[in-house]
Amino acid sequence: MEHIYFSKQKNKLILLDQRYLPLKEEWFECSDTKDVVYALQEMVVRGAPAIGVSAAYGCVLAAMEVQSINDWQKALNIKTRQIAESRPTAANLAWAVKAMTDAIKDKYFASSLEMADFWLEQALEIHAQDIRINKIMGGYGADLLNDGDTVMTHCNAGALATGGYGTALGVVRAAVEQGKKIRVIANETRPFLQGARLTAYELVRDGIDVVVACDNACAHLMQKGLVDKVIVGADRIAANGDVANKIGTYGVALAADRHGIPFYVAAPFSTFDREVLSGDLIPIENRTPDEVRFINNVSILPQGVEVYNFAFDITPAELITGIITEKGILKKPFERSIAENR
């Protein structure tokens, strides 16, 4: 399913609204920068590579929006920065905006609309490239899975979290395409429920065996021998291999380590941030307490109780067995394998 696309007829970025899945398939239309920033912040679209792809299309809308402004280049800079800064953790967001601005260096455009046409081609290519890369990663990762394996995943690192196909779920999809029988345990992923709502939705649609478990069942399931491998996605990977991913990932990695279960991360190079030397330097998004406080608009907490709602955590490199990328599987020491693969 194409869940992100640019309509040339409407001059709009159209997104499958992930807030309402799996209950209803509603489409959210972005006409300008403000809509794109809203869609990113409110998680109409989420998942690091999907955020990057949407941001690239968002730049096209920004270029259209400034057409009647005299100093349109300056106005455009402000708008693209707003897009790049809309969420702090996923490296793909700033990466995509930089890829768009790098593409116009040393080029002359008579108007912002001319630039928007050029940028649309760039955004389409970033989108197509993300899908190609996911399929390549899937091929490498699938070789790690045996017929009959049960793979635990956390959050949603599937087609919905990317341009299409998925990173962690791309590996599962590729293994299934190879004819292997794979069962996925989707941790439900409080509070936004990416695992229960989105991972399960995608896998059911594809006919891939999926079972949903509460986040707090993870260690128990491992102890019972029900998990063969863990594969997760990533929002940002530091130069030393520390991985920022959805809150709860660190706990899954600790439990996997305790039970001798291989723990893999699948991510494209657009998720690596070599400027950041270690995980403690990665900015962690702190989201509104209301996401934890309310379930279906009903408060589940006593009045006035404080809430922690960190959206991501850091899994130290030492807990990671390998990082599946489009250039193969990176092994420890990650400082070296990351530096060698640019």
Ligand code: MRU
């Ligand atoms: O807050 P989200 O839903 O944007 O967080 C998404 C994740 O943490 C994913 O696991 C990550 O982006 C990898 S997506 C291929």
